[in-house]
Amino acid sequence: MSIPPRQAAISIRGLRKAFGGQPVYSGFDLDVRRGDILAIFGPNGCGKSTLINMAAGLLATDGGTILYDGRDVADVRVGYVFQNYREALFPWRRAADNIRYPLRLMGLPKPEIERRLERLATSFRVRFDLHRYPYELSGGQQQLVSIMRALAVEPEVLFLDEPFSALDYETTLSLRDLLQAVLKEIGVTTLLVSHDLEESIVLADRLLMLTRRPTTVADDVPVALPWPRGTAALSSPDFVAIKARCLDVFQAAVAA
Amino acid sequence: MKTLAAPVAGAVGFILLWQVAVWLRVADPILLPPPAEAFTDTWAALVRGTLALDTWRTVQRTMLSFLIATAIGVPLGVALGAKESVYRSVEFVVDFFRSTPASAMFPLFIVLFGPGESTKIAVAAFGAALVILFNAAYGVINARRTRVLAARIMGASGPRIMADVLVWEALPQILVGMRAGVSLALVIVVVAEMFIGSTDGLGHRVINAQMLFESGLMYGTIFVAGALGYALNLLFLLIEKRFVHWAGR
Incomplete structure (x- = not known):
């Protein structure tokens, strides 16, 4: 999919990365449009997480560029939600203090910090007590706190690394509904890594299917389903058609 | 009540066994007095104030060496742990001296610090x-990598990550180390009181009672030393529970 440079929030060119001599990426290109939610889907070990970790600046690249409106990731406000919320939250701080933490690092004044905290709690319809410690919350509540912490800084780009994979289906459904509503409202450019095809389609404006290593793009699927996409959307003919197309591509990519 | 029942039964059983051994004359009554006699002798020494002073002196020495050990061990350990390559290079030396019986170091420390009070404190603090x-x-080396990454991506600098993540991640392990450290300090202090020119302290009292054939007092002092070690361990367990409420959850 070709995107005019002025609309591209993220622009990856000639990305290279190898692990132990085994190339994962050798000359990978990708543009992501501002405000889009891009889901990245592919077989195990194809380097989905590697890609967003390099994009987020957590992992060094071996070559190529990843630019945000021409800027390096160090100059961009990013939010990152880890797969394992248990190991990502700070258990010695209360849930609210976990969310306040990045805001304090930014040196924001106290009233502004409290304003953002309250606004997030309203957006996500938080009904549990944020004054509790993370380990006193359920898995879904903990991941919600992680998401709030990532969004508190009002990021220009949000990274979600399999955010629901450690949660049960019921929790995933409700958290997914909340997340898509908030992301579409604030319009943040988002990279979502998922190994769940249904989740990838439901949350994404665009779905990138990756092949086995060395990783290339197997298919670039626009997801033009109307928002919001509730549980009913899962059985709409358009959804089913996209899913069928993706499954075919996936099977071909894995077999290849 | 139920949680207390088992240890109380164990203690009563132990005293009964002791009494039975006395009745059966397993050993000379001079060497193995009945528990009641040991208790009265010990109580009398406590009331006279001599044993109370000895206990207090041992507690003082243990706490002083423990405080010195903590002031050196915690910052140095955290700093070394943060640079794993540096820690690996000193690991052997640390492990070696950690495994060396502290009592073997007495002569060296006497040369360094003289035969007085400071040697006892120094050896115990060293161990x-x-x-x-x-x-x-x-604790720092085993910090969860995800938490460090999370702090980094939120814009925390190196020193901030150290203060906001690594120290907290290591805290449960630091407290475990402090608990082991205070127990070891007590052991070394009591031994030092026996053999490095002392006029007070539980170690001094034990060896003195033994030489004067005050067996009741000797047993009593041993039990006071045991109670002290047990109490210190319990105290640190309570501190751990209170201050690292998140550990293992």
Whole structure:
């Protein structure tokens, strides 16, 4: 999919990365449009997480560029939600203090910090007590706190690394509904890594299917389903058609 | 009540066994007095104030060496743990001296610090500091990588990550090290009181009672030393529970 440079929030060119001599990426290109939610889907070990970790600046690249409106990731406000919320939250701080933490690092004044905290709690319809410690919350509540912490800084780009994979289906459904509503409202450019095809389609404006290593793009699927996409959307003919197309591509990519 | 029942039964059983051994004359009554006699002798020494003073002196020495050990071991351990390559290079030396019986170091420390009070404190602090350092370093080395990454992506600098993440991650292990350290400090202090020119302290009292054939007092002093070690361990367990409420959850 070709995107005019002025609309591209993220622009990856000639990305290279190898692990132990085994190339994962050798000359990978990708543009992501501002405000889009891009889901990245592919077989195990194809380097989905590697890609967003390099994009987020957590992992060094071996070559190529990843630019945000021409800027390096160090100059961009990013939010990152880890797969394992248990190991990502700070258990010695209360849930609210976990969310306040990045805001304090930014040196924001106290009233502004409290304003953002309250606004997030309203957006996500938080009904549990944020004054509790993370380990006193359920898995879904903990991941919600992680998401709030990532969004508190009002990021220009949000990274979600399999955010629901450690949660049960019921929790995933409700958290997914909340997340898509908030992301579409604030319009943040988002990279979502998922190994769940249904989740990838439901949350994404665009779905990138990756092949086995060395990783290339197997298919670039626009997801033009109307928002919001509730549980009913899962059985709409358009959804089913996209899913069928993706499954075919996936099977071909894995077999290849 | 139920939780207390088992240990109380164990203690009563132990005293009964002791009494039975006395009745059966397993050993000379001079060497093995009945428990009641040991208790009265010990109580009398406590009331006279001599044993109370000895206990207090031992507590003082243990706490002083423990504080010195903590002040050195925690910051040094955290700093070394943060640079794993540096820690690996000193690990052997730390491990070696951690495994060396502290009592073997007495002569060296007497040469360094003289035969007085400071030697007892120094040896105990040395032994405890190594245990605390080792635990603090491992606490930092084993910090969850995800939390460090999370702090980094939120814009935390190196020193901030150290203060806001690594120290907290290591805290449970640091407290385990401090608990082991205070126990070791007590052991070394009591031994030092026996053999490095002392006029007070539980170690001094035990060996003195033995030489004067005050067996009742000797047993009593041993039990006071045991109670002290047990109480210190319990105290640190309570501190751990209170201050690292998140550990293992």
